[in-house]
Amino acid sequence: MRVLFVLQIFLVFTITLILCLDKNQLIQYSVKQYNKLDVDIKIGVQYPTDGKPISTKWHTTPGVNNQWTAGFYPGVLWYLFNYTKDDHWKHLAIQATDGLFANQFRSDTHDIGFMIQCSYGKGYEFTTNSTYPNIIANAAHSLAKRFNHKVGCIRSWGSIDDKKQFLVIVDNMMNLELLFKGYEITGNKTLYDMAVSHANRTLKEHVRKDNSSYHIVNFNVTTGQVIRRYQGQGYNDSSTWARGQAWLINGFTTTYGFTKLKIFLDAAEGLANYYINNLPEDSIALWDFNVPKDKYPYIPRDTSSAAIAASGLFDLYGHTKNNKYLKTAKQIMESLASSKYRADGKPVYNLPALILNATIAGPNADPGKSDLAIIYGDYYFMNALKYYQ
Template sequence: MGYANVQYTILYYQYRDLSFQSFPFIGHPLQTDWISLPILHSFTNGFFSGIFWNLLEFNATQTILKMATDLMVPLASVAHLTDTHDVGFVIMSSFGHAYRLLKLPEYLQIIITAASSLSTRYSSEVRCIRSWDSKEGFLVIIDNMMNLELLFEASYQTNNQTWHNLAWQHANRTMYEHFRPDNSTYHVVEYNETDGSVIRKYTAQGYADWSTWSRGQAWAVHGFTIAYRYTKYQPFLDKAIGAANYFLSHLPSSTDSITYWDFDAPHNSTIVYQPRDTSAAAIFASGLVELSQYITVEETKDYFLTNAKSIVDQLASPAYLILDNKDYILRAMIANGTQGPYPDKPYDLATVFGDYYLTQAVLRLSKL
C-alpha cells in the first residue's frame, strides 16, 4: 500500500497539472505516460480516485483525503449519464467509497442521481440493464453485474424498492443466461428487446464464443458476491461460489495463481504466446476475500482466503510488480494486464483497474 501511495501520488500531481481533464486507463510499463481517457468516456475513471479511498481507509491522512476528493469531484457529472451502464463502476469506486467513509449527504445525492440514470437502461421485457448501445439487439455483458452495486446501495439508502428490484431481476436473469453448466461464463448475451428471448451468446474480449474470458469470470464472482451482500439470496451466493471454484480450478498450476487472459486460450503450447491478465487476478482476489466472509463452511472459507492471499502475494512479487523490474518506468503497480482480445488489443501492460482491485484486496485482507 505504501508503494501504491508513492506511485499514485506522483500520478496525482501529473494529472493535476492537466486540470484533471482525463484519467489513466492503461499504460505500457516501458513508457513514461499512461494512455488517458476523458472524464466521461471510460468505466475506469473512478478507479484513480478509488485507489486513494482505499489508501485512506488503510492509513488515513489529510493529504490522501485531499487527493481522493480532488480526483472524485470532476466525476460528479457522470451521475447524469444515461448512455452507459458504466455509471455504476465510476460512481461507486469514487463517491460510493466517499459516502461510506464520510457520510456526507452531497455524496449520497450523487449516488441517487446516478442510480436514477442507470435505471433508465432497464428493460422489463429482457429483465436486464442494457450494457452496450447497439442496433443489433439488447446486449448485456457479464461486467454489468458490477454496476448493480449502485442500484442496491441507492435503494438501501433511500428505501426505493424499485431500484432493488431492477438489480435483483438483472442478477437473476444473468444467473440463468450467462452461465454454462460448469459455472464458466459467456461474456455477452444478446436479447430480443421485443420479447426478451435470447438471440445469441458470444464474446467480445475473450478467445472464442465458447471460451471463458478470465476477467469476465472475475467480474461474475465479484458481482454475484455483491448481489448476495445486499439481498442475502442464497442462489446468488451459490453462483458466486460456483464461479469462484471454476476460476480456481483453471489456474495455470498449483503454484501459479495468475491466470492467462482467457482460460481456454492455447497457453500450453510452446509456440503460441498467450499473455496473463493481472487485472483478472486482482479483481478475483478482491471478490474472493469478501465471498469468503459469507461462507459458513470453514474448510471452504479457508480455501478461498488462502487462494486470495496467494494471488495477492504473486501480484506483489518481482514477476509482476513494476517496482521490481529495473526497465519499467511507468508510475503504476502491476504489469502484465491484458485488455483483450489478444493480440488485437493491448497486452502486457498496467491497468488502473488492476491496481485498484489489488489495493482493495490488500485492504480487505488487512481487516481480517
Template sequence: MFRVSLLFLILGFTCLSCKSEDKNNVGTTEENIDALLQARYTKLLNYDVDSTAFPRSYSPEKKQIKQVPSKDWTSGFFAGNLWQIYKLTGDSRFKQRAKQWTAFLEKEKFNGRTHDMGFKVFCSFGNGLSVEDNQNFKDVIVKSAKTLSTRFNENIGSIRSWDFGKDRWQFPVIIDNMMNLELLFEATKISGDSSFHKIAVKHANTTLKNHFRPDGSTWHVLDYDTISGQVRGRVTHQGINDDSSWARGQGWAINGYTMAYRYTKDKKYLDRATATADYFIHHKNLPEDGIPYWDFSHPDIPNVSRDVSAGAIVASGLVELYKYTKNDTYLNYSKKVVNSLKTEHYILPKDLEVPFILDHSFGDWSKRHEMDEPIVYGDYYFLQTLLRLKEID
C-alpha cells in the same frame, strides 16, 4: 506530468510474501517491498490534477500514459484508488486528492448513454461515502441510479450494456454489468426507493438464468430479442473465441454475485458465486501463483500474457465470499494472489513516473488494446483486496 517530490511515506504495511526477480534492485525483504509500494502510492498522489485526463493505462512501448475523459468506463477507478490508499494508510493527502478527482466525475450522473455508472460513480463517490458522511455523495449516487435505471428493459429483465454494435446485436448484456448493480442496491439504502433494488434483482436473475455454462463458467455477452425477450446469441467478445473462458469475465461473475448475495441474502446468488469460483481456482490452466492467463482457453498457454486485473477481481470477491462460506480455500487463494502481486515482478519500478502500481494487466483482445500493461482497474481491485483482508484480520 509529475512534480518532483522528496516526500516518502513511512507507513507500516504487512507483506504476506515477498519473492521474485529483483528488477527494481530493492531486494525482497518485507521492508523493501513496503517501501516500493509506498513509492508507487506516491506516484498517484503526484499525478497532476486534470478534469479531462483520468489515467487509464500505460504503454511501455510508447512510453505514454493513456488519459481518458470522465465518460470513459474506467474513469472512476483512479479516484477510487486514492480513496482506498487513504483507508490503507491514513495519510490525509490521499483523501484530499481523492476528493478533487471525485468531483470531476459528478457530471456523469446525467450520462444515460452507458451502463458503467457503477464503475464510474460508485468506485469514486461510493468509496468517498465509506470514508465520510457526505450528503452530496449520497445525492450523486441516487441520481446516478435513476439515470442507470433508464437503461432497464422490463420485457427482457435486464439493463442494456452497450449502445454500439447495433448491426450485430439488438440488446447486448455483458457479465461485467453485474458490478454496476452495487450502485442500485446502495441507492435504495440511501433513498428508501425500492425500485433500484428491484431492478438490480431482476437483472441478476436474468443473468443467472442465461449467462452461465454447465461447468460454471460464463459467456461474456448475451444478445436478447427486444420483442420476445429471448436470447438471440451468446458470444465472448473480449475472449479468444465465443466459447472460451475469458478470465476477467469469470472475475466479474464471482465478485458480482457475491456482492448481490450481500444485499439480498438470496442463496442462489451465493451458489452461483461459489460454482464459478470453484471453476476458476481449480482450473487446470490456472498458474501456480494464482495470476491467471487472460483467457483460460487460449491455445498458446503457457506462452500467453497473464491478467493481474482478473486475479485481483477474483481475489477481492473471494475474501468476501469467505465471509459467507468460511471456506478456507477462497481465503487462501486471495492471500496467494496478494503474495504474488506484492513482489518486484508485478509492482512497477520505484522510479517509473506513472500513476499506477501494478504491471501485467490485460485489456481488450478484440481491439488488440492494452495487452500486458499497467491498467487502473488492476490497481483498484488489488487495493480492495488488501482492504478486505485487513478487515477480516
C-alpha cells in the same frame, strides 16, 4: 442494517487475523508510486487508464467523456487516504471525484456504476460526506433507465432506444451495487428488484452448466429471447474470458450480500470454483482459460482479473468460511505483490503504477493490449488490501 454492519466488520476482522502479507509495506509502495503519478496529471481533468511498463506516463481520458474507467483513479486515491489517514490523499480524492459530477445524470452507459461507486461511493464510505448520497441516488435512477422489463436486465452497450439488439455483458453485474445502494438511500424498492432481476437473468443466460461463462448475450428487445451468446474480449465463443469470470464472482457475491438469497451465493461459489480450478501455478490467470497453448506460443496473464478475483474471493470467504477461497485469494495477492508483477519489479520499468501484466484483450485481438498496467487492476489490488492487518 446495524446487524449487517456489525457482521461485515466481524468478517473482515476474522480474515485479517489469518493473512500475513505486510500491508504497511504495500501501502508505502502504493504511496511512492502514486506520488510519482500525481505529479504528471491534472487532478479532476485527467484520469489514468492504462500504460506500458517502460513508459513514464499513463494514457489518460477526461472524466465525463464516455470513459468507463474514470472512477477507478479516485477510488485508488480514496483507499490511499483510508489506509494512511493523510489528508493529502483526501484532497486529491475529492478533486478527482468532483470531476465526475456530471456522470450521475447519464443514462447512456451502464458503467455509471463503476464511475460513481468507485469515486463517490468510496468517498462516502470513508468520509460520510453528506452531499454524496444524493449523487449516488441520482446515478442509480439514471442507470435504472437502461432496464428492460422484457429482458429483465440493464442494457450494457448501445442506446436505450436501440430496437435491433439488447446487449448484456458480464461486467454489468458489478454495476448492480449502485442499484442496491440507491435502494438503501431512497427506499425505492424498484431499484432493488431491477438488480435482482438482472442477476437472475445473467445467471440463467451467461453462466454455463460447468460454471464457465459467456462474455456477451444479445437479447431480442421485443420478446426478451436470447439471440446469441458469445465472447467479446476472450478467445472464442465457447471459451471463458478470465476477467469476465472474475467480474461474475464479485457481482454474485455482492448481490448475495445485499439479498441473502442462496441462489446467488451458490452461483458465486460455482464461478469461483471454476476460476480456481483453472489457475496456473502462481494463481495469476491467463487472459482466457481455454486458449490452445499449441496455437499461441505466448499467452498473456491478466493481473487485473487476478486482483478482481482476489477481492471477490475474500468477500466470498467472509460469507462461506470456505478456506479454499481464502487460500487462493492470499496466493493471488502474494503473487501480485512479488517482483514478477509489481510495477517496480525490473530496472527498466518506469510507469508509476502498482501491478503490471494486465490484459485488455488477448493476442488474437491486439498484441498491444496485453502486458499493461490497467487502472482497475490497481484499484482492486488496493481494495483487496483492506483484508490485511
